[in-house]
Amino acid sequence: xxxxxxxxxxGAPDSLRVETRPVPRPQRGQVLVKMTAAxxxxxDLMFLKGLYGVRKPLPVVPxxxxxxxxxxxxxxxxxxxxxxxxxxxxxxxxxxxxxxEYMLTASARCVPLIDSIDDEAGAMLIVNPLTAWxxxxxxxxxxHRAFVQTAAASAxxxxxxxxxxxxxxxxxxxxxxxxxxxxxxxxxxxxxxNSEAAGFDEQLRETCRQLNATIAFEAVxxxxxxxxxxxxxxxxxxxxxxxxxxxxxxxxPRDLIFQRKRVEGFWLADWLAGRSLWGQLRLAxxxxxxxxxxxxxxxxxxxxxxxxxxxxxxxQASMTAGKRLLVMHEK
Numbered sequence: 001x002x003x004x005x006x007x008x009x010x011g012a013p014d015s016l017r018v019e020t021r022p023v024p025r026p027q028r029g030q031v032l033v034k035m036t037a038a039x040x041x042x043x044d045l046m047f048l049k050g051l052y053g054v055r056k057p058l059p060v061v062p063x064x065x066x067x068x069x070x071x072x073x074x075x076x077x078x079x080x081x082x083x084x085x086x087x088x089x090x091x092x093x094x095x096x097x098x099x100x101e102y103m104l105t106a107s108a109r110c111v112p113l114i115d116s117i118d119d120e121a122g123a124m125l126i127v128n129p130l131t132a133w134x135x136x137x138x139x140x141x142x143x144h145r146a147f148v149q150t151a152a153a154s155a156x157x158x159x160x161x162x163x164x165x166x167x168x169x170x171x172x173x174x175x176x177x178x179x180x181x182x183x184x185x186x187x188x189x190x191x192x193x194n195s196e197a198a199g200f201d202e203q204l205r206e207t208c209r210q211l212n213a214t215i216a217f218e219a220v221x222x223x224x225x226x227x228x229x230x231x232x233x234x235x236x237x238x239x240x241x242x243x244x245x246x247x248x249x250x251x252x253p254r255d256l257i258f259q260r261k262r263v264e265g266f267w268l269a270d271w272l273a274g275r276s277l278w279g280q281l282r283l284a285x286x287x288x289x290x291x292x293x294x295x296x297x298x299x300x301x302x303x304x305x306x307x308x309x310x311x312x313x314x315x316q317a318s319m320t321a322g323k324r325l326l327v328m329h330e331k
Contacts, residue, residue, distance in 0.1 A: 038123055
């Protein structure tokens with residue numbers, strides 16, 4: 001089989017190569033997925049540089065999510081139930097990922113796809129839609145009347161915007177460019193702020209005060225996190241779920257000590273681990289029904305595995321344009 005293989009965690013193009021590898025065989029509790037498509041996500045970019053929360057033994061196939069059809073299974077009832085089914089699948093934490101023609105993963109890391117969801121949408125089911133759902137669930141269950149989000153023009157940010165409109169939770173959406181602000185306004189966003197504009201910090205503080213925005217979902221880290229934390233009212237809560245700037249989190253100690261604000265991290269894997277297997281499957285089915293609307297993803301390009309470097313370059317040049325998919329076998 002053909003696979004993209006990472007040889008060093010240095011972000012260098014030469015460290016990522018397309019190679020021929022043997023097709024793996026599933027053991028008990030595992031399934032072999034004939035992959036159809038796999039997206040490139042910010043978590044993949046961090047993984048390639050060794051900045052993600054998981055480092056796998058090298059060489060290794062990258063890619064954290066994708067979709068395909070189960071073509072072989074281990075000798076256990078749960079795995080056998082998936083044989084022949086189309087699935088969305090997550091990569092194992094210590095072994096090869098989704099950027100290959102075949103992937104071996106645990107049966108518990110697969111979600112059967114409903115008939116109305118094609119493989120491309122299914123390939124993007126896990127990372128962004130489930131994270132957006134979890135963040136909105138956090139805001140609603142916490143009784144927050146309004147929230148702040150950074151990287152609001154990203155695929156996940158737009159999902160959060162649509163979810164906030166659906167559930168009636170006010171959102172303050174932060175972007176870095178004027179065209180991104182216009183995009184969100186065209187989607188009906190009322191409170192859109194450009195962090196590069198003059199007076200941004202004061203405007204953000206005033207908007208948070210006006211809406212009583214007491215929670216922030218932060219994807220950038222660095223000084224962006226410090227600016228957002230400063231703008232939140234006393235007792236505000238900042239949830240860090242990404243680090244697009246690849247910079248350490250910055251925070252003013254006075255915000256934490258005297259204004260009793262809180263900073264916490266969010267990792268989807270931990271959030272899902274708090275649910276039973278059947279609870280995860282019920283959630284995934286619920287989310288699938290929203291993939292065509294509230295949780296839809298725009299695709300900006302499709303690339304064979306051999307063009308992985310071009311796909312990475314295009315994605316990093318314009319993440320707002322949409323997802324880049326690596327495509328393998330026909331559906």
